[in-house]
Amino acid sequence: MASVEASSCDGKGQGVETSVTYYRLEEVAKRNSSKEIWLVIHGRVYDVTRFLDEHPGGEEVLLEQAGVDASESFEDVGHSFDAREMLKQYYIGDVHPNDLETENSSKDTSKNNTCKSCWSYWVFPIVGAILLGFLYRYYTSESKSS
């Protein structure tokens, strides 16, 4: 865990000192039981332990996402504006910048990996269609000659 002082403006032209706490992903990963449950949503770390019983979607889904990046699952559900506002209550800090980089780069590699296999999506159907064409022509010419 690391704390960093950051300055922000309070709207009256006065600077306000706020401190951001950074957590390493390995630290978040340890909080994966119903006794203590943290999760990451869009680079921010949330302690949802006291929310387990209150979550309208049930505690099961939160336990499944315990200690990991739950951004995708959170978005997939299509949480309401109210749900997003609730997040603030459970915010405890940000994911450490070093971990954010590795997170992004690993996502890029997975994108590349899936793209490597992209060609199979169109090559197989085309080869299949050509083969079917040949078979069709072969059988139709056979039936004409007999």
Ligand code: HEM
């Ligand atoms: C701190 C994080 C979360 C908060 C504050 C939160 C809050 C809420 C709220 C307020 C609802 C009621 C519906 C709405 O207003 O959108 C809801 C429903 C739900 N949530 Fe979450 N949620 C969180 C994380 C998650 C995660 C990580 C999942 C993982 C899949 C999840 C799955 C669901 C499901 C399945 C429902 C039920 C949707 C339905 O019945 O249509 N939630 N959540």
